[in-house]
Amino acid sequence: MDRSRTAWASLLLLFMGKELLRDVAGGEKDENTLLMLENSRESDLDEQPPLLQEEPGHPNAGVLEAQDPGLQISSVGVGAARSGNLTFMVGGVEDEFAAAQELLACMGSNVMYCGAVGTGQVAKICNNMLLAISMIGTAEAMNLGIRSGLDPKLLAKILNMSSGRCWSSDTYNPVPGVMDGVPSSNNYQGGFGTTLMAKDLGLAQNSATSTKSPILLGSLAHQIYRMMCAKGYSTKDFSSVFQYLREEETF
CATH class of the missing domain: 1.10.1040.10 (N-(1-d-carboxylethyl)-l-norvaline Dehydrogenase; domain 2)
Incomplete structure (x- = not known):
């Protein structure tokens, strides 16, 4: 399966902490996992940024993290989500971002690549x-x-x-x-x-x-x-x- 098709099939939006994210990324059933989006609102304060930085190079998971102020300001962001006007600030491997960009563009009007993992959080x-x-x-x-x-x-x-x-x-x-x-x-x-x-x-x-x-x-x-x-x-x-x-x- 090519990487862009994998991104469409395997995009995960995770509102969870580091341990569970590790489990999902490293699980045996996740051969097609390309992309994980991490939202800091539910992650431990002292664990960020970034997630999974201690375990780079997992063969089945390219890690991107995406932060979205429109989504976080819920009364504004809910409307933005419904209208497809979210802003994503993404950090991770550039090739992984390129594979996911088309999908992110379907959910938001602004998709910004910020650099290495953690820069979206910054x-x-x-x-x-x-x-x-x-x-x-x-x-x-x-x-x-x-x-x-x-x-x-x-x-x-x-x-x-x-x-x-x-x-x-x-x-x-x-x-x-x-x-x-x-x-x-x-x-x-x-x-x-x-x-x-x-x-x-x-x-x-x-x-x-x-x-x-x-x-x-x-x-x-x-x-x-x-x-x-x-x-x-x-x-x-x-x-x-x-x-x-x-x-x-x-x-």
Whole structure:
């Protein structure tokens, strides 16, 4: 069986940990396994990145890892999945990526090859660190404006036609009532959980430590989301940082 046909037949999307992934990759019944996609949300924090790096060269499994921010922001990503607009950031052997690219393109509108195994994970945690920082900044700006007497919808409109505009302000605004169809207008239910954001920021922190990269705002964002988890926000969408700021008077 040629490698592209194998990719179509054997693509596995695994939301599981390292040991089970090893078992699947190394099992006797997996002669046709070409590709494994690993999603970090369900993998152990200290096991990443990347998976299976300790066991390269298995004859039956070319390992790719794919990270997808659209999928992780569930309220946005579910729609993106249904419409085929996911973004995949893929790391692995380039030949394996080429064999899988056509299939990934059927599931998403953007398929980006990032390099060696682990680079897709790095791209994902960089994206989510920036997302967390921009969400906190948007929440702070909106809270300041509202407490200073501005109408939240008017303030959002001004921000979104000005240089402060970002995805957190114009697509996923954290203030209840400003936008329809986002978690902030549904008591912060659904979406990308605060616990998951704290976990990704922990990965970013680990990466920054190992590469000696200063992430001053990223570290602060990590502290904020960890505090939110400790104060009952763990199951709420990460945009609930606005509610957290509104309720905390001690900063």
